[in-house]
Amino acid sequence: MSLENRVTEIIIDKLGVKPEQVTMEAQFDTDLGADSIDQYELIMGFEDAFGLRIDEDEATKLTTVGKVVEYLKNKDLDQ
C-alpha cells in the first residue's frame, strides 16, 4: 500500500471522515473537523503506524494531509 493510502486510512479511522474528503490539500481543522486533541491523537496514530516519534514542534506544522505525507516521505520508515 502506498504511503498516501496508509496515511489516508489512518485519517479515516481516527477522524471518521469520508475517503473523498481526504485530499492532499485538506486542512485537518477546517476541512476535516479535527479539534486540537483529535490532531494530537492523529499524530500518535502516525507515530504508532510508522514506528517513529514526531517532535512537538514538527507536529504543529503538520496541518494538512499533504504536509504529513511529505514529512513521512522524508523519514526512514519501517513500512
Add this chain to the structure above:
Amino acid sequence: MNRLAVVTGAARGIGYSISEKLVESGWSVAGCDVLEDDLKAASSKLGDAFSPWILDVTDEDAVKDVTGKIEKELGPVFGLVNNAGITRDGLLMRMKKADWDIVMNVNLSGAFLMCRAFSRCMLRQKEGSIVNISSIVALLGAPGQVNYAATKAGLLGLTRALSREFAARNIRVNAIAPGFIETEMTRELSSEVREDYANRVPMKKMGQPENIADAVHFLLDDVSSYITGVVLPVDGGLTT
C-alpha cells in the same frame, strides 16, 4: 489484571495511605517519592502490589524516564494521583524567592509534568482517572502560606482545564481538597494555624489520611465514572 495507579509522594502521610487503600482494594500501585528510605519501608509493608520508584517530580528528564519505565515494566497506567507536595511557610514579606519557587515546582509543576507524561498512555487506551491533591487553603487561604496556597489553587485550575481537554476521551480529572489532616506536614504548621483550623472544623475533629485515601479511591474507581472536573472537599465541613 489489576488496574495500575501511579501515586506521587507515596512514601509517607496521605500518599502512603492512598497507596495502602488502593492496594487493599486490588489495585497495583507505582509509588513515587524522593524519600528513598521511607519508600523502601512503604514497599516492605505493602508487598508486591506496590512498586517503589525514586522520582523527583520537579526533574523533567527524570519524570520522562521513570514514567516511561513504569509503563514498560508494569503496563498501561489507569490512575494518576498527584499528591507530592511540600511547604516552605513564611510571611510574604520574609518569603525568599527560592521558597516560592521550590513549592511551585514540586506542588504545581510536578503535577503538570506527571499529567503530561501519562496523558499519551491514557489517550491511547481511551480511559483513565487523574486525581490532584489540592487543599482547603486553595479555597480559604492561610497566613504564612501564600506559596502553598497559590500552588494548591493552581492545581484546581489545572484540574478544571484538563478535565475539559480530556472529557470526551473518557479520561476524568478531579481534585480533592483535604482539610486539616493529621500528617507530618500539618504537624510542622505553627500552633496558631493549627488552632485556627481545628476550632473552625464543624465536625470538631481533625481528619485522618485514610479519609483522603477513601475519597481518592472513589474518584479513581468506576463508581465515579460520570464525575469529572470537580473539587471534592474532605474537611469535616470546614468549607461548607
